[in-house]
Amino acid sequence: MELLIAAVLFVYVMFVVMATKWVYDYLTKRGVKPNVAIYFNRKLIHVFAGGLVALLVPLFFTSPTIPAILAAILAIVTYLPHKRGKLMYWFQVEENMYEVNFCIMWGVSVLVAWTLLGSPIYALLPISFMAFGDAATGFIRNIIFRRRTKSWWGNLAMLATCLPLGYYLIGEWGIPIAFIASFIEHFEFNPIDDNVLISGTSLAYVLIVGHLFM
Template sequence: MSDLELAAALGAWVMFVTLVLTRLTYKPLSRLGHMRAVYFNRKIIHMLAGGVVAVLVPAFSSWVVPTLSALAIAVFLYVPHRAGRLFWWFQDPGNMYEVSFAVMWGLVVALSWGVLGDWRLGVVPALFMAVGDSATGIVRNLLFKRRTKHWVGNVAMAAVSVPIGWYYLGLPGALAGLLASAVERFEFPPVDDNVLVPLSSFLFLAVTGIFYPL
């Protein structure tokens, strides 16, 4: 399968999760309230779209197609905000964090594979953002019934991110998972954890790789 064929298949999957699946999950989730349903749907998209595709990045022959695909998705998510016609079942009029998610996903893949020559240095931060951050969001939403920051979410994120980091990169990956889990606690709007989590963990791994074989 060529890179373009793989991108088309994964793009169809992302569109299904974004436009079909989460629209279906919105109805039962809406019993919890509109914004909680939106937030849960975002986490579903993070895991099933961003996470699944991140795991399959090594199936591509280079970083170019997955990065361009991520940027195309970022534009696709940005346009409804500009047009005032949101995908209401997962987009929040108060922020565009799902756009920064797609941009950062593409950026860390490009920098890791295209510049440093090791796709793991981008896939691992992308998984921290897609899967680890979803764990913290789901736990906090269940406990506090709203989007908020609390240490219990960071513990949940570490419980997911540390094993992911260890699987791909051993001890440095596990430490990057701890760092990402701590950094998630902070955001400086419009810069959110979808920027800080992958950026901090990528930089940590890139610098660590200079002194320690990954």
Template sequence: MHPILSEILNAVLLLAWVLFVVIVIARVTYNYFAKRETHKVAIYYARKVIHILAGGLVALLIALYPLFETPLVPFVMGLLLAVFTYIPHKTGKLMYWFQDPDNIYEVDFCIMWAIFITLGWFAGKQLGYNSPFLFGALPLLFMAVGDGVTGIVRNALFKRRVKHWSGNLAMFIVSAAMALALNFGLSGVLSALAASLVERVEYLGGLRLDDNITVPIASFATLYVLQLMGIF
């Protein structure tokens, strides 16, 4: 099969998985928790399931397997999903089981996923990684899986969306473990720490921050600078 056709097929399969997670698994998750918790809590659980099983798993698969030669197709995938999640907000026809009319952070998630899977590939190439996608995947795993665990812990403890250090501790433990499992060493652990600390910051000078933006930026920058300095 021609490489371009192979990449398109891989993209279609990954997008199909993401849609299955969003439309089926997340809705099942919402229905389960909606019977036991408030609507907002059920939405939050569903969103974190999407974070982990869609954003996190797909980033990991792209990093570990030769699905794409360049970041072009994954970048387009991320932007398509950003449009897919933005349209319901624009039309008012929300996918009620995971979309909140008060924020569009899931759109930010898709955009940042697209940006950092791309930036990470270039950084990985520069730093000599055999699998350059791996470099960008780590900050995305912090954003998707690490922050996903943060939300689940806080939801379980407080039954509402709230910033609390219990979630940040859980995020650091999971994120550092992922960094070590992927052989990032000290630079990975310190970038996990940066991600876990910045996630706690919700407001800056009166401006509300989205951790889907701050987490990948802080962790990517930390990881990149440390490795440029020779700290691995």
């Protein structure tokens, strides 16, 4: 049954990815720069694929194995266009493979947090910050600047998103990491991007707090 659910989720994720092609066409036809449309699409995929699927994991899966395998498959699916030189141009760029990083860190968060702490809820914090929190920065960036740039306004939007998420998932312990993750998002060092920094830092924090205090 869990394999069937994973297959359905895979189809759903691919549907979201393909649907953003329409968003790209819609935006570029209305004068939005292609690079801006690409990164806007990445944030949509963050929310509607990575984020929503993560919320379903505790409901439908009894171990981290199948969700982690699903993430690995999606990492391969997003890596192969780079390898073959045939990018899915509406959300991929030649300069980086950050969407691959997203899939990898999604899987790592599920596998490590669930395995070491015994509950999928702990995995939701790094994934939610990476998916919903980071998406907030992109949406604000497009509204204010209409170009891809790091902005502290975006980080404030991420903080406003992560604070309630962190508190809901792990209580008061979620508040400090919401501030830390929202600050870290401001930086990236290709090939290490904010997906890696946000989820990696949040995962390490959850492991420490979960082991010592929860």
